[in-house]
Amino acid sequence: MANPIYNITPFSLLDYPDKISCILWFAGCNMRCGYCYNPEIVTGQGRIAIEEVKQFLSSRTGLLDAVVFSGGECTSHKSIFELAGMAKDMGLSVKIDTNGSHPAVIKWLIDEKLVDYIALDFKALPSQFLKITGKKLVSAL
Ligand code: SF4
Numbered sequence: 001m002a003n004p005i006y007n008i009t010p011f012s013l014l015d016y017p018d019k020i021s022c023i024l025w026f027a028g029c030n031m032r033c034g035y036c037y038n039p040e041i042v043t044g045q046g047r048i049a050i051e052e053v054k055q056f057l058s059s060r061t062g063l064l065d066a067v068v069f070s071g072g073e074c075t076s077h078k079s080i081f082e083l084a085g086m087a088k089d090m091g092l093s094v095k096i097d098t099n100g101s102h103p104a105v106i107k108w109l110i111d112e113k114l115v116d117y118i119a120l121d122f123k124a125l126p127s128q129f130l131k132i133t134g135k136k137l138v139s140a141l
Helices: 050-059 079-089 103-111 126-133
Strands: 005-012 021-026 066-071 093-098 117-120
Touching: 005 050, 021 050, 050 079, 066 079, 079 093, 079 103, 093 103
Parallel strands: 021 066, 066 093, 093 117
Antiparallel strands: 005 021
């Protein structure tokens, strides 16, 4: 299985309200927004394996409140289920930053109580969606 994670930000006070978090940057995205501030992650390859993430989170026991799944698009990765479960097992809150293109994945995470905070980046109305995101992921009205 390809490594899912492009990079890890080990400490953030800004990315999860009122919590000390780290950020897992998931490699790749199914959109190509012109304003994207992480193009190297969108087009990059994952470099960090799940086991390395586990080792990292274990080394931060007691120091973090939460994990933020960002990217790239975290819901494009099947490993999001394992990583979210791992974080919850460690007592951490989970936030996802998502473009909303995989609603079934988000629903599953909610149903399984594996996500605590969802930051949905609403892109555009259907008529503007292709222009904004570079992808036809919704039908134009
Ligand atoms: S959805 Fe987000 S990560 Fe993907 S290209 Fe757009 S702004 Fe970048």
